Amino acid sequence: MMVNPWLGMALVVVTLLVVMGGLRLWQTLGTPQPELVRKLLHIGMGSVTLSFPWLFAEAWPILVLGILSVGGMMSLRLVKGLKSSLGCVVSGVSRVSLGEIYFPLAVGILFLLYLHEDPDQPARRQVLYCVPLLLLTLADAVAALIGVNYGKWHYTTSDGRKSTEGSLAFFICAFFCVQVPLLLATDTGRLETLLIALLIAWLATMFEAISWAGLDNLALPLISYLLLRIYLDMDAQELTWRLAITGGLMAFVMLWRFRTTLQGSAVLGAFLVGYISWALGGWRWLLAPLILFLSYTLLSPRTEVNSRRIHNVHAVVCVSSAGLLWLFAYRILGDPALEGQFLYLFTLSFAAHLAIIGIARLGYDYPRLSAPSLLVICVLQGWLLMFLPYLVLEWFRPLQMRYAFCAVPGVALAALGFYATQPQVHDCPLDTPRWLRQAANAGLGSAVGLLPFYLI
Numbered sequence: 001m002m003v004n005p006w007l008g009m010a011l012v013v014v015t016l017l018v019v020m021g022g023l024r025l026w027q028t029l030g031t032p033q034p035e036l037v038r039k040l041l042h043i044g045m046g047s048v049t050l051s052f053p054w055l056f057a058e059a060w061p062i063l064v065l066g067i068l069s070v071g072g073m074m075s076l077r078l079v080k081g082l083k084s085s086l087g088c089v090v091s092g093v094s095r096v097s098l099g100e101i102y103f104p105l106a107v108g109i110l111f112l113l114y115l116h117e118d119p120d121q122p123a124r125r126q127v128l129y130c131v132p133l134l135l136l137t138l139a140d141a142v143a144a145l146i147g148v149n150y151g152k153w154h155y156t157t158s159d160g161r162k163s164t165e166g167s168l169a170f171f172i173c174a175f176f177c178v179q180v181p182l183l184l185a186t187d188t189g190r191l192e193t194l195l196i197a198l199l200i201a202w203l204a205t206m207f208e209a210i211s212w213a214g215l216d217n218l219a220l221p222l223i224s225y226l227l228l229r230i231y232l233d234m235d236a237q238e239l240t241w242r243l244a245i246t247g248g249l250m251a252f253v254m255l256w257r258f259r260t261t262l263q264g265s266a267v268l269g270a271f272l273v274g275y276i277s278w279a280l281g282g283w284r285w286l287l288a289p290l291i292l293f294l295s296y297t298l299l300s301p302r303t304e305v306n307s308r309r310i311h312n313v314h315a316v317v318c319v320s321s322a323g324l325l326w327l328f329a330y331r332i333l334g335d336p337a338l339e340g341q342f343l344y345l346f347t348l349s350f351a352a353h354l355a356i357i358g359i360a361r362l363g364y365d366y367p368r369l370s371a372p373s374l375l376v377i378c379v380l381q382g383w384l385l386m387f388l389p390y391l392v393l394e395w396f397r398p399l400q401m402r403y404a405f406c407a408v409p410g411v412a413l414a415a416l417g418f419y420a421t422q423p424q425v426h427d428c429p430l431d432t433p434r435w436l437r438q439a440a441n442a443g444l445g446s447a448v449g450l451l452p453f454y455l456i
Contacts, residue, residue, distance in 0.1 A: 008055040012048055012065055019044035035148050039141040042103075046137025049107045053114060053126050062111045069104040102218035107133070110221055113332070123185045124232065131228055132221035134177040135204050140216065143170035143208060162209060170208050174201035178228075188232060195239035196231045199246065200224055203279075206272055210265045210313045226280055226331050242279070249274055253293075260297060261311050269316035276324065277346075280331050284343060287389055288350040289320065295385055296354060299378075300361040310430060318435035319357075322349035322443040340394075341453060344403045347390050349446035351407060352414035355382030356438050359419055360428040367426045375419060379412045406452040414445025 003011075023037050023044075056062060110129055117125035147166025179197035182188050188196070207220050231239065253271040262270060270293055278286040300306065323346045330342035358378035362369065387404045394400035418441040419425055428434055 003055055005056055005058065005061040009061050009065055011055070012051075013068070015048050016045065016069075019048075033148065035144055039144050043137055043141050045100075045103060046133055050130055050133055050137070052107070052111055053129055056111075059112055059115055062108050066104040066108040070101055073100040073104075100214070100217075102214050103136070106136070106218045106221045110225060113225060127181050127185050127232075128225055128228055131178055131181050131200075132224040134181070135174050135200075135224055136217060136221050139170050139173040139177055139204065140208065142173040143167065167205055167209055171201050171205040174204045177201075186232070189236065191236045192234070192239060195236060195243060196228070199231065199239065199243055200227055202246065203227065203272070203275065206268050210268045210272070212313070222328070223276060226328065229331075230280065245278075246275060249278070256294070260293070261307065261309055262316070263309050263312050265313040266311050266316050269313040269320075273316060273320040273324070277327060281327055281339075281343070281346075284393060285327060285346060287393070288323065288347045288386055291385055291389065292319065292350050292354055292357075296357050296361075299354070299358040299381055300365045303365070306361060306365065312430075314432070314435050315430070318439045319350075319353045319442075321439050322352075322446050325443075326446065340397065340400050341403075344390075344400060344407070345446050345449045347386050348407045348410050348449040349442055351382045351386035351411050352442040352445035353382075353438070354385055355379050355411050355415040356418045356442060358382060359415060359425065363426040364428070371419065375412070375415055379408070379415050382415070383408055383411050403449070403452050407449060410445040410448035412445075413448055414441045417441035417444060 020041065023041055026032055027037060052062060110132060114125055114129040117128060119125070143166040146169035147163040150163075150165050153164040175197045178200050179193050182193040182196060183190070204220060204224060207223070208216055211220070231242075234242070250271050253267060253274065257267045260267070260270075270289075273289050274286055274293070277289050297307070326342050326345040326349060330338060355378045358381050359374060362374060362378065366374075387407055391401060391404050394404070418438055421437050421441070422428060422434060
């Protein structure tokens, strides 16, 4: 039986205030490590959110708590009086992180998804809600604490340095965060729970290794939810094939990395994009990111300058963002009849990025090439490389064939928008504004792909 929602909200708020107050008192009386304090707050917040399925039956209390949480966290960072008191609990670490803002947003989305699961399967819907939060609550905290206190072997990421020991601790903790709830709360077979735990822990560890500024607090639980939802319906043989193909995909990406311009974290990011596309959508969804990964350096003659490994994970997130949003929308809606339409939009987004990458590479190599010629060449390159394979796959579906030819305006709009808005287009920088412009223009170009749905 659910408690009164107002009473439930009061219990949550009071509990979080007690946790923060206790941690602040500890800071005042002692000298704990800032990372330890921050992660204990993380564990406290996560533990409270795990109770939501048993406290609330509606979405509005979660939305109100989310707004209060985000507002409270921003106040602790921005209001001078609060910043010097309770704010020390969340701001004691020098690195920039928005994890405390992303966390309540992820909880709100997960709870909305939980409410849309089948109420006749309470154990399944509770596991789908709780397991992603356990990954974020426990595995992330364990990794940080082990890394800070015992890390000896470090590797560089876009967020600084992380330790191999911390990543190993994350994997072990993530494995049990998945396996134990599945064993205790569902009728999933023992071998299936082992394979599901291995797959999701592997993904989560790779994601944690490349994340920055707390972005894993938002993306990791949502991706874990979608994957777990799929894997729970698979048998041991299907999961074994998934595990084998995942290993093969990672091996291929690591071998091909020498022919790319991607740095270490970006290579892992490319693997994750391919893995997520295939795991959530199927092998047809892997085709577009794989073509881009294999071909983008071939858009212009390879030289010593344009073969340098200069792109970090931010570039990978930029290039994959619009496509993954279309994929997530398809999986969340859960209507198989919409797969063709969303696959078309997904492919269009990568074609738009391929055209933009062509502008950056050819614009640098051939600065005297006129703007119309550059745009025409790059638009045709992007469309042909993506949609010729798409046409081969969809030749038996006349409507999808027509969609493919309607993709040309979307690719052209994305390329033209980037060319018009990007300063120094013949020597594109690698700063954040460039990636935001590229992602926005490619996203707009792929959104144009919605028009044929209403016109054809």
